[in-house]
Amino acid sequence: MSYFTSFVIVCFLIQATSTAPAIQPHLAPLDNGPGDPDSNAQLWDPVSPVIPEPTRGKLGANILGPQNLDLEQQNADLLAPPTTDHGQVENLKWPFSLSHTRLSDGGWSRQQNVDVLPAATELAGKNYLILEVVDDIHDRCKYALESSELHWHKTAEWAYMLKGEVRISTMTPEGQIFVGDVSEGDLWYLPAGNPHSIQAKNTTKDGAEFILIFDSGKFAEDATFLLTDWLAHVPKGVLAKNFGVTDLTSFEHIPEKELYIFPSVPPPEDPTADMVIPNNTPNPYVFPLSKSKPTKTPGGSVKLVDSRTFKVAEKISAVEVVVEVGGMRELHWHPTEPEWTFYISGEARVTIFASEANAHTFNFQAGDVGYVPPTYGHYIENTGNTTLKFLEVFQGGIVQDISLTQWLALTPPSLIKAHLGFSDELIGKLSRVKQEVV
Numbered sequence: 125m126s127y128f129t130s131f132v133i134v135c136f137l138i139q140a141t142s143t144a145p146a147i148q149p150h151l152a153p154l155d156n157g158p159g160d161p162d163s164n165a166q167l168w169d170p171v172s173p174v175i176p177e178p179t180r181g182k183l184g185a186n187i188l189g190p191q192n193l194d195l196e197q198q199n200a201d202l203l204a205p206p207t208t209d210h211g212q213v214e215n216l217k218w219p220f221s222l223s224h225t226r227l228s229d230g231g232w233s234r235q236q237n238v239d240v241l242p243a244a245t246e247l248a249g250k251n252y253l254i255l256e257v258v259d260d261i262h263d264r265c266k267y268a269l270e271s272s273e274l275h276w277h278k279t280a281e282w283a284y285m286l287k288g289e290v291r292i293s294t295m296t297p298e299g300q301i302f303v304g305d306v307s308e309g310d311l312w313y314l315p316a317g318n319p320h321s322i323q324a325k326n327t328t329k330d331g332a333e334f335i336l337i338f339d340s341g342k343f344a345e346d347a348t349f350l351l352t353d354w355l356a357h358v359p360k361g362v363l364a365k366n367f368g369v370t371d372l373t374s375f376e377h378i379p380e381k382e383l384y385i386f387p388s389v390p391p392p393e394d395p396t397a398d399m400v401i402p403n404n405t406p407n408p409y410v411f412p413l414s415k416s417k418p419t420k421t422p423g424g425s426v427k428l429v430d431s432r433t434f435k436v437a438e439k440i441s442a443v444e445v446v447v448e449v450g451g452m453r454e455l456h457w458h459p460t461e462p463e464w465t466f467y468i469s470g471e472a473r474v475t476i477f478a479s480e481a482n483a484h485t486f487n488f489q490a491g492d493v494g495y496v497p498p499t500y501g502h503y504i505e506n507t508g509n510t511t512l513k514f515l516e517v518f519q520g521g522i523v524q525d526i527s528l529t530q531w532l533a534l535t536p537p538s539l540i541k542a543h544l545g546f547s548d549e550l551i552g553k554l555s556r557v558k559q560e561v562v
Contacts, residue, residue, distance in 0.1 A: 164206030166473050166507050170198045170489060180204045201473060201485035208475070211482035214243040218493045220251050226345070230255045230387050231331060236493050238341040244495040246519045247440075247464040248343040254290070254324045255331040255387075277349065279338040281314045282440035284413075284515060286468070288332030291391045291398065294320040294409055302405045303395050306334075309414030309444075311429065313437040326390035335466055337517050339439045353382040407435040413444060423451025424511075424561035431521035438521045445504075447472075447512040447561050453504035454562050455528040458496070461518040465494035465504075470512030477501035488514075501528070527558040 163181065168174050176196035178184045184204065196203050218241040223234035237248035285308050292312050293303045305325065306312050314320050316339075324332040355363065356379060360372045367374075391398050411434040418425035430441030445453055447470070465488075472488040478500050487507070488494055496502050506512040518524075532540055533554035540546050 164208055166200050166487070167204050168197065168200050169471060169507065172197070176200065176203050178203050180207065183207070198489060199487050201487050205485055206475075209484050211478075211480070213476060213478045213482050213484035215241065216243055216476055216484075216495045217241075217486045217488065218244075218495075219489075220249075220491050220493065223251075226384075228384050233345060235343075235345055237343055239344070241341075241493070241495060243497065244462070244464065244493075245341040246339070246462045247495070247517065248338045248341050249464060249466065249493055250336040250338070250343075250345060251333070252322075252336060253331055253333040254322065277314070277316055277318065277320075278347070279340045279343050280316050280439040281312075281320075282337045282339075282437060282442070282517065283312045284335045284337075284442075284466075285310050286333045286335060288328045288330070289325040290332045290334065291323045291325055291395060292320055292410065293398070294318050296405060300405045301399070301401060302403050302409045303399050304403070304408060304410040305395055306410050307412075307414060311411040311413050311434065311437075311442075312409055313411070313434065313440065314409060315436070315438070323388070323391050325393075335515075337440060337464060339519050350382045350384065352379045356380055356382075405436075409436055411437070418444075418446070419560070421561040422559055424448045426560050428523050430518075430523045439519065441518045441521055441523045443516040443523055445512075445514055445516060445561065447504065447506040449506060449509055449511065451506050451512075452562055454559050455501060455503045456525045457499055457501045457528075458518065458525050460498050461520040461524060462498050463494075463496040464517040464519075465496065466515045466517070467492045467494070468513040468515065470506060470510050470514075471508030472512055472514065473505045473507045474502055525558075527560075529555050530558045 167180065168176060176191070176193065177186045179186065201209075218236050220234055220236065223236055223240065225232050225234045231252065231254040233250060233252045235248065235250040236244070238245060283306070285306050287308055289305060289307045291303065291305050292314075293301070294314055295301045296318060304312075355375075360375045363375050364370060364372055396402070411429060413427060413429055416427050416429070418427050424445065424447040426446070427444040428441075429437070429443075431438050434441075447453060467488045467490050469490050473485060474488065474494060475483055475485040476496060477483045478497075486494065504512075504514070516523075532544075532546075533551075533556045537548070537551050540551055
């Protein structure tokens with residue numbers, strides 16, 4: 125018996141034994157023909173009771189072979205794209221659910237880079253969870269204060285806390301140190317080469333989960349410089365000379381393999397109790413974004429954070445965006461910076477314009493990553509029935525974007541009429557102020 129036959133039988137049994145509606149083949153219920161203003165609307169969502177098919181109005185035909193219904197349910201505009209889509213656009217979506225997960229004694233991690241999303245050449249991401257009694261020491265060591273020569277990380281690291289609370293410690297090349305706590309919705313930033321540690325605090329039983337973003341699409345966790353990995357490959361005599369001791373047995377407990385994520389004692393509640401010396405960096409390496417006041421917009425709100433407010437974050441900047449039901453991140457583009465987007469909650473629809481009549485539409489859910497190359501025009505529409513929340517992360521110290529509406533409103537009206545045929549009334553309604561979310 126085929127999968128499809130089994131699926132139809134199951135649907136029949138459900139219809140016969142319950143009051144729940146049976147799953148029906150997709151009949152493009154939202155598409156009423158070319159004359160309908162909504163003829164290019166999204167045709168279904170991840171929970172619609174339909175069998176997805178590549179049809180839109182009179183276009184397309186049903187699939188006769190096997191289907192991956194779960195994936196097609198989540199990607200309506202790839203299977204049945206709007207007629208405004210055209211040409212070729214590289215894939216610009218990657219769900220973290222499809223990333224290989226690395227399991228450790230005290231948590232897990234999964235990554236996205238050019239290996240899985242080739243278009244994302246400038247930024248990469250990593251999703252981490254560490255348990256409350258775990259210490260993740262990478263790119264140097266927790267005791268770097270005593271060994272300032274221990275230094276690595278080829279890329280800058282920008283982080284957003286999803287759940288829980290962590291403590292970070294770092295040291296600059298000048299020997300200045302910083303120790304601080306990061307809570308849900310807050311950030312940290314570490315320049316390339318600066319040593320650091322991440323410890324889950326004993327505040328939530330489920331641990332701490334966060335997103336890391338790196339300013340290179342080629343970043344891979346296997347290329348991270350780990351303290352234990354390095355010292356396991358240094359002769360004990362060299363270690364003794366470096367640390368000024370003569371007893372080689374002092375180094376017998378160095379692990380033969382990297383620890384990566386491992387069980388440890390939670391840090392003290394007060395960060396100052398964890399400091400060898402008081403913090404003495406010119407600026408903090410954490411930023412309390414959760415406490416920042418959002419800028420209200422017609423359709424939601426935004427929180428912008430870049431090197432103007434988070435001084436140390438010279439290579440990566442971001443905007444936390446909230447779009448209410450029915451709202452949309454307005455049509456815009458970023459002149460020089462690629463955008464790495466992480467969807468925290470809700471559902472979104474994004475059409476990306478790549479010039480020369482090339483445009484594709486993608487659908488996103490919580491946990492998905494999107495990527496928009498510099499200058500590509502796009503919008504982000506809330507297509508769900510709950511609030512949409514996402515991060516726009518940029519490779520650059522200053523957030524920049526150009527609003528299509530603002531540009532048209534501030535351009536000589538005669539040019540707008542000549543290009544688009546807009547009426548004086550419509551031109552007069554265009555906002556001269558950037559709206560962000562409408």
